[in-house]
Ligand SMILES: [Zn+2]
């Protein structure tokens with residue numbers, strides 16, 4: 001699949017039963033409909049994030065094309081105090097999340113749900129030596 005922003009091929013991150021397309025250059029993620037169901041296995045979370053999204057008719061964000069069918073994606077807004085806007089295929093093939101949007105969506109859709117499939121999955125996929133321990137007070141090492 002081609003990244004809708006960079007127009008470069010995305011890589012596939014895979015686990016036992018989940019595969020997600022990931023762009024290494026803009027760090028965006030494409031989740032197709034099946035993956036969404038697997039990741040948001042909890043029905044409440046799925047409804048909150050996916051089904052309850054409001055379609056934004058007007059948005060300052062640029063329209064992007066679905067990496068699957070190439071049709072222009074629609075903008076969906078979800079969230080409480082903090083609104084998140086993501087792109088969705090008009091035919092329901094999947095959703096596109098810019099860097100950081102996944103985190104926002106997870107916090108909104110799955111608060112206090114540590115240990116869920118998606119957390120575990122993303123934990124393994126995106127762990128990097130630097131970003132992993134953001135909650136801990138960083139150890140400063142002065143040169
Ligand atoms: Zn990209």
Ligand SMILES: [Zn+2]
Pocket residue numbers: 066067068069070071089090091092093094
């Ligand atoms: Zn599509």
